[in-house]
Amino acid sequence: MNPEIKKGIKLFLLSDYEKEEAYLTEMHRTGWKLKNISYGIYTFEKCEPENVIYRLDFAEDKEKDLSCYIAMFGEYGWEYIQDVNGYSYFRKRTNRLAEEDTEIFSDSESRLAMMKNIIDKKLMPVWVIFMLILVPNFVKVMLHGFDDIPLHTVLTVIYTLLFVWYSYILIHCRMGFQKLKKKYTKT
């Protein structure tokens, strides 16, 4: 008999990786084990409710030795699930584990280094697109205003939506990363 399946759509912005971990851990605790993630669609499989902790890593240059990378986490007891947008998803059963065994980072320097990696590799391109493409085009369509040409109206709507969406991502991530940085430097 095939296990019961549940699907859901979730938005995961760059700075929300700790929320992602907490969400997946909670799902497993209530009997839904992550099967895979594909284009923002999360597929879960019904399972026994268990304390399984989920962790996300963002390692630079791991592509060239992905199998060694996965094998190394395996030695520490982490099961590799998959990669999504540069993030590697891991999980581990945590019954009777010491606290240090439930973390993939053991000092704040490495937490900060991972954050810096995400900002350089993922957030910077968003900034570049925003500054070089969206801002100039948004200004342009705003200056033209609405006229009778349908194409112009369509472009205005598209650029306005994109401008708002990218602004939201950038503000959300900036605030998120600042909060994480504060948390990491305090401990």
Add this chain to the structure above:
Amino acid sequence: MTDKIKRIYIPMTETGFYILFCLQEEMHGYGITQKVKEMTDGEVIITAGTMYGSLSKMEKDGLIYFVREEEKRKLYCITELGKEILQLEIDRIKRVYRNIGGV
């Protein structure tokens, strides 16, 4: 030695110090974690993400080099530059120790 490398690594984090110290002989990531745990009576635990990130960074900065792969385990060893940095850090720690009344 470049001043930049010196500035980044000295003073060293406890994690960084033990990794470099262990790599005076050829070792792989998980082996280092086990050895450091043993050396410090379980006080210093280096976890998977921290280990992978530290090894990648040290390799990139030329403090350690990749020796060979053995059953999916990557073995590393310290370089001449790594030895210099390690020695500077050892001298620094000894000075701290002297100044707090150790011998």
